[in-house]
Amino acid sequence: MTTETEVAQVLRPANHRRQDQVFKALAIGASSVIVALVVLVAVFLVTQAYPALRQNTANFFTSRIFSIDTPPIMFGIADLLWATIVTSVIAVVIAVPLGVSIALFLSHYAPERLARPAAQLVALLAAVPSIIYGLWASQLVAPYYLPVQDFLEKVLGWIPLFSATNTSGGATLMFAGIVLAVMILPIITSLSREVFAQTPTFHEEAALALGATRWEMIRTAVLPFGKPGVISAAMLGLGRALGETIAVTIIISSLSDQNRQSFSLSFFNGGETFASRIANNAAEFDTPTKAGAYISAGLVLFVLTFVVNAIARVVIERRRAFSE
Amino acid sequence: MAKRIDVKDLNVYYSSFKAVEDVTMTVEPRSVTAFIGPSGCGKSTFLRTLNRMHEVIPGARVEGSVMLDDLDLYAKGVDPVSVRRSVGMVFQRPNPFPTMSIYDNVIAGLRLNGVKGRKDLDEAVETSLKGANLWNEVKDRLKKPGAGLSGGQQQRLCIARAIAVRPQVLLMDEPCSALDPISTLAIEDLVNELKSDFTIVIVTHNMQQAARVSDRTAFFNLAATGKPGRLVEIGDTQKIFNNPIERATEDYISGRFG
Amino acid sequence: MSAATHTPDLVEQALPDPETPQSTGRRVKDRTATVAVWAAFVIAMIPLVWIIVALLVKGGSVVVSASWWTNSQRGMTTLTAGGGAYHAIIGTLLQAVVTAVISVPLAIMTAIYLIEYGRSTRFGRIVSFMLDILTGVPSIVAGLFIYALWVTTFGLQRVPFAVCLALVLLMVPVVTRSTEEMLKLVPNELREASYALGVSKWRTITSIVLPTAFSGIITGILLGLARVMGETAPLLILGPYSQSIATNLFSGFMGTLPTMINAERNEVAAIPLDRVWGAALTLIILVLLLNLAGRLIARYSAVRK
Missing domain, CATH: 1.10.3720.10 (MetI-like)
Known part of the structure; x- marks a missing residue:
């Protein structure tokens, strides 16, 4: 029988206080590392971009030149910005309606036994590494995509956005955008599904009780309720697409200097995004100035994704504030 | 090992909101004291200040003093973790640790406080489970998960877990409110047996239960919604139920409100 | 866009005669939506299945050889088959x-x-x-x-x-x-x-x-x-x-x-x-x-x- 005094002895009093403090300090330390990392990313990108930007004799935002091997150093991001935004916007425009439909399928249409495995299959789509998407798209999908592009050129070619260009095969902004759409589909689907599933049942039942069909119920109850969530999902998807590197690098062909002379609005043009320009030249970071020029591009990409993600966050926070 | 609790001029705040006002009372050792009163009257909040469990809630603080025999629980330098070793607590809903076996649940408090000896632990398990009237039901499946027991058994497991660290006081926060009548009866019997070893304080919303198990009863009330809860009166259970001093107590006991 | 602003027209459509079946237009829309969401799911599965099948077909032959799992690519060129990963x-x-x-x-x-x-x-x-x-x-x-x-x-x-x-x-x-x-x-x-x-x-x-x-x-x-x-x-x-x-x-x-x-x-x-x-x-x-x-x-x- 353990007596009271024995227990009192083994229950070493107040010894834990120090341990508690150490443990909490570790937790705070780890959190501080996170904060420091983000600050460091920003600081390093800025400080390393700065010298190159100072030497830059071209306008960084409006120039399309990227000549950094020999002085005078000239580089600008206009065409990178264009290609990055075009591919990402195409991706979002395709992926949002598709992702929302799949989310509705998972939350409101799929039979209960199918909904779970189906959701996991969609999640698997997110597990496929992006280099495999790139490989698959450029080697296997491109031949099937070409006729579509030819058709669009023929029918819509009078619109500058769809005019024919010198870029051969499927190495176009349009095709990269389509592949990006597949890659951001899972995130848009899962976030949309989450908000659709949260639709208050009484909204749905109210609609159904008034004799609405399932689609009318979705249109009047589910979609309005989920709208901020879908917008936020679209922004997060956009953020992913903007920074996606290797798949885009594999798919789009960079333009020759000759083709770069004249700017084309066409989606069927080649080009380089921020990420693919950096990736294509990763082996050439041999001087601080050269590296700095690419780091400047990386900085713009960082700011761009930050803004897009911040918008997503604000939208979802505002919704949370309303629903509470 | 049972000790007396003396509470003096105790106020409890949640940030700026005063939840309990000006409580002074004595809880006698080796007896059962019941706290009754309408919901929201602060009886559970007050109970938590007796082992400083309210400190887990951000913004909660107290003024006043709580003496455990000679020790002021709120004196400077007193460590809330050590306080809780002396003043144990059983909660509304049974909450055995889901990752642990019945055996490990009972000795969780000992082991997490550094007790290692196999023999001591085995003994503690047997004594505590016997003390909680659960030994015969579970002695053949001590290695099975505690979550596999019925609700009433789980609650008795939680009581065994609480008494295994040999506290001087046992606080029970509506321990039967999630249980069926038969399990409730088992717990009430157990409370009766435990009072020979422990000082017991039990919060209950069930007046019959207070009448059945307690020696003394404290009635809490609040003047109006949004006002702090107060101790209306405390006395022998017989007296509180048959001949209370305050009109409010009589109204509550006779079911006129609450 | 809120549920409240839409209910009035639903009421008008639904109330006059609850006995009659839903108007064909509404039923067609409902069916179309059902088909569309199923189709969207199927479309999303195409890349997944395509990628997995293609990898198995095109990569399977080299992956099944034992040397793939035990050897490196050291000394291999685009003209020499073999070696591993x-x-x-x-x-x-x-x-x-x-x-x-x-x-x-x-x-x-x-x-x-x-x-x-x-x-x-x-x-x-x-x-x-x-x-x-x-x-x-x-x-x-x-x-x-x-x-x-x-x-x-x-x-x-x-x-x-x-x-x-x-x-x-x-x-x-x-x-x-x-x-x-x-x-x-x-x-x-x-x-x-x-x-x-x-x-x-x-x-x-x-x-x-x-x-x-x-x-x-x-x-x-x-x-x-x-x-x-x-x-x-x-x-x-x-x-x-x-x-x-x-x-x-x-x-x-x-x-x-x-x-x-x-x-x-x-x-x-x-x-x-x-x-x-x-x-x-x-x-x-x-x-x-x-x-x-x-x-x-x-x-x-x-x-x-």
Whole structure:
């Protein structure tokens, strides 16, 4: 029988206080590392971009030149910005309606036994590494995509956005955008599904009780309720697409200097995004100035994704504030 | 090992909101004291200040003093973790640790406080489970998960877990409110047996239960919604139920409100 | 757009005669919508099935040979068939393990801070905000940052360890967020029960909270690992490909499956292309195995809502 005094002895009093403090300090330390990392990313990108930007004799935002091997150093991001935004916007425009439909399928249409495995299959789509998407798209999908592009050129070619260009095969902004759409589909689907599933049942039942069909119920109850969530999902998807590197690098062909002379609005043009320009030249970071020029591009990409993600966050926070 | 609790001029705040006002009372050792009163009257909040469990809630603080025999629980330098070793607590809903076996649940408090000896632990398990009237039901499946027991058994497991660290006081926060009548009866019997070893304080919303198990009863009330809860009166259970001093107590006991 | 503004026309349509079946127009719309959402799901499955089948067909032949799993590509050219992906597999696994060893403690302690200590504190909100930013950092930018730090600032060489550091930046937010979710699922009652036994806070966290959330945390780690193993962009900047077996994290180059694919993806001959598809199949096998393991563990999770 353990007596009271024995227990009192083994229950070493107040010894834990120090341990508690150490443990909490570790937790705070780890959190501080996170904060420091983000600050460091920003600081390093800025400080390393700065010298190159100072030497830059071209306008960084409006120039399309990227000549950094020999002085005078000239580089600008206009065409990178264009290609990055075009591919990402195409991706979002395709992926949002598709992702929302799949989310509705998972939350409101799929039979209960199918909904779970189906959701996991969609999640698997997110597990496929992006280099495999790139490989698959450029080697296997491109031949099937070409006729579509030819058709669009023929029918819509009078619109500058769809005019024919010198870029051969499927190495176009349009095709990269389509592949990006597949890659951001899972995130848009899962976030949309989450908000659709949260639709208050009484909204749905109210609609159904008034004799609405399932689609009318979705249109009047589910979609309005989920709208901020879908917008936020679209922004997060956009953020992913903007920074996606290797798949885009594999798919789009960079333009020759000759083709770069004249700017084309066409989606069927080649080009380089921020990420693919950096990736294509990763082996050439041999001087601080050269590296700095690419780091400047990386900085713009960082700011761009930050803004897009911040918008997503604000939208979802505002919704949370309303629903509470 | 049972000790007396003396509470003096105790106020409890949640940030700026005063939840309990000006409580002074004595809880006698080796007896059962019941706290009754309408919901929201602060009886559970007050109970938590007796082992400083309210400190887990951000913004909660107290003024006043709580003496455990000679020790002021709120004196400077007193460590809330050590306080809780002396003043144990059983909660509304049974909450055995889901990752642990019945055996490990009972000795969780000992082991997490550094007790290692196999023999001591085995003994503690047997004594505590016997003390909680659960030994015969579970002695053949001590290695099975505690979550596999019925609700009433789980609650008795939680009581065994609480008494295994040999506290001087046992606080029970509506321990039967999630249980069926038969399990409730088992717990009430157990409370009766435990009072020979422990000082017991039990919060209950069930007046019959207070009448059945307690020696003394404290009635809490609040003047109006949004006002702090107060101790209306405390006395022998017989007296509180048959001949209370305050009109409010009589109204509550006779079911006129609450 | 709200439910309220739409109900009036629904009422008008539905009320006049509840006996008559729904108007054909409404029924057609309803059916169309049903077909459309099913079709959307099927469309989404096309890439998944296509990719898996293509990898099996095109990569299967090289992957089934024993030498694929035991040999490197040392001395191989685009004209010589054979060799294996051993060097790339161990490179990928080694970098993943090192990344995890650094990321997991950092992520778990951060999640513990956010849930157990920093809720509703100012610093907690700052950390959470920074974590959001980190989640959105493109992998190429993570690579650039480590390049700026490791090569430009410290004057060090591009070595596999630098790759790991870049991958840490990508893995930490994933594991932190998933761990946070799991810690949130641990009922507060368990923490209270532990405190009431006179157990200190850190003991409660390590002995009660973490074990309860354990399987969910493991799932998050495995999913984070799967993501990191397929990353290519930071490797382009920091981890040049090597055809030989390399295990030294601090000097020389190290082959990995993504860079093995990248090295020969532009070839047109059959021999290197087979290797590319084989490496892709191997990579997706590893990634899917981790995903599968993660999901299986999640299913037997102790924490249930």
